[in-house]
Amino acid sequence: MDETKIILCYHQCMFGFFKDKFENLKETVSNTAQALVGNVVKNVENEEEFSEFVLDDMEDTLISADLGVNYAVELVDKLRSQTKIKPAEVKQYLKDEFLKVLKDAGSTELNYQDGLNIYFITGVNGAGKTTLIAKLAHKFKQSGKKVLIAAADTFRAAAEEQLDIWSRRAGADIVRRDKADAASVVYEAIEKAEKEDYDVLLVDTAGRLQNKFNLMEELSKIKSVIDKKAPDKLRESILVLDANTGQNGLQQAKVFSDSVNLTCAALTKLDGSAKGAIILAVAKEMKLPVKLVGIGEKMEDLKNFDAEEFIKAIFE
Numbered sequence: 182m183d184e185t186k187i188i189l190c191y192h193q194c195m196f197g198f199f200k201d202k203f204e205n206l207k208e209t210v211s212n213t214a215q216a217l218v219g220n221v222v223k224n225v226e227n228e229e230e231f232s233e234f235v236l237d238d239m240e241d242t243l244i245s246a247d248l249g250v251n252y253a254v255e256l257v258d259k260l261r262s263q264t265k266i267k268p269a270e271v272k273q274y275l276k277d278e279f280l281k282v283l284k285d286a287g288s289t290e291l292n293y294q295d296g297l298n299i300y301f302i303t304g305v306n307g308a309g310k311t312t313l314i315a316k317l318a319h320k321f322k323q324s325g326k327k328v329l330i331a332a333a334d335t336f337r338a339a340a341e342e343q344l345d346i347w348s349r350r351a352g353a354d355i356v357r358r359d360k361a362d363a364a365s366v367v368y369e370a371i372e373k374a375e376k377e378d379y380d381v382l383l384v385d386t387a388g389r390l391q392n393k394f395n396l397m398e399e400l401s402k403i404k405s406v407i408d409k410k411a412p413d414k415l416r417e418s419i420l421v422l423d424a425n426t427g428q429n430g431l432q433q434a435k436v437f438s439d440s441v442n443l444t445c446a447a448l449t450k451l452d453g454s455a456k457g458a459i460i461l462a463v464a465k466e467m468k469l470p471v472k473l474v475g476i477g478e479k480m481e482d483l484k485n486f487d488a489e490e491f492i493k494a495i496f497e
């Protein structure tokens with residue numbers, strides 16, 4: 182094959198690769214796109230002007246797409262108090278606003294440095310914490326890192342076994358002490374990670390309802406062990422949110438943020454969810470960037486969140 186043909190083939194292959202990845206994302210967010218963009222545009226685009234009727238209807242649609250009441254009202258109020266933007270331009274208006282909110286919430290790149298990197302994973306029951314740990318362990322192992330997992334979910338029966346299976350699958354090591362105090366498991370894991378030169382320590386925690394005071398206290402205790410023992414190694418405190426919980430996720434983010442000082446969120450179960458707008462609500466209300474997205478139950482089903490790509494997928 183001559184050189185031009187090889188280059189052409191390379192470009193076609195790469196184009197195919199990116200196109201497939203983008204098409205997959207588009208499919209993953211298609212329900213969110215319909216709820217958030219499709220329904221608004223359909224009801225507004227052909228109107229002559231932003232009448233009160235049209236604006237109220239738009240507000241209801243945005244709220245039912247789980248954007249959050251405050252944010253929906255703010256977006257509609259902006260339209261109410263201006264004359265430049267026409268109903269036919271509503272799609273571009275939302276696109277610009279959403280991208281700005283995501284960008285203002287901060288970088289979506291997961292922090293990582295040379296040396297030990299600790300990732301502290303929190304969230305309510307069943308949000309997908311342990312699965313996220315498995316996915317992160319897999320991702321870091323794939324890039325040649327030495328990975329340790331601290332099984333600090335000493336609350337739920339069989340939680341440690343579940344993590345044990347995942348860690349073996351991912352090829353990561355684990356510190357587990359049946360029924361021990363969660364904070365002491367983390368203490369021991371940090372000692373091991375530092376002594377044996379691990380690159381990554383993933384801390385799994387028990388699921389808890391945000392209104393359960395004792396469990397939230399336990400979470401603060403684990404956090405203070407990390408803060409005391411390895412303050413400069415804590416790279417991210419991640420809140421895991423199930424995309425299907427919608428607005429309740431915002432409430433969870435507020436309570437967890439008070440206890441552990443979150444740095445970012447991971448949105449799981451985006452596959453099939455129509456409530457992906459929670460990404461925008463969390464970014465807007467909490468100024469918390471979503472950095473990771475779960476798009477399935479397998480270890481490979483994890484994506485780094487990219488604001489521009491997400492916006493493109495829901496608008497195009």
Ligand SMILES: Nc1nc2c(ncn2[C@@H]2O[C@H](COP(=O)(O)OP(=O)(O)OP(=O)(O)O)[C@@H](O)[C@H]2O)c(=O)[nH]1
Pocket residue numbers: 304305306307308309310311312313334337340386387388389449450451452474475476477478482
């Ligand atoms: N479809 C889909 N399912 C997911 C995803 N992430 C997790 N799950 C499923 O959600 C369920 C709960 O996941 P876990 O990882 O056990 O959740 P957890 O937060 O650790 O739960 P607790 O430890 O009980 O609080 C499991 O059945 C997972 O397979 C995802 O991105 N997509």
Ligand SMILES: [Mg+2]
Pocket residue numbers: 310311312334340385386387388
């Ligand atoms: Mg778990």
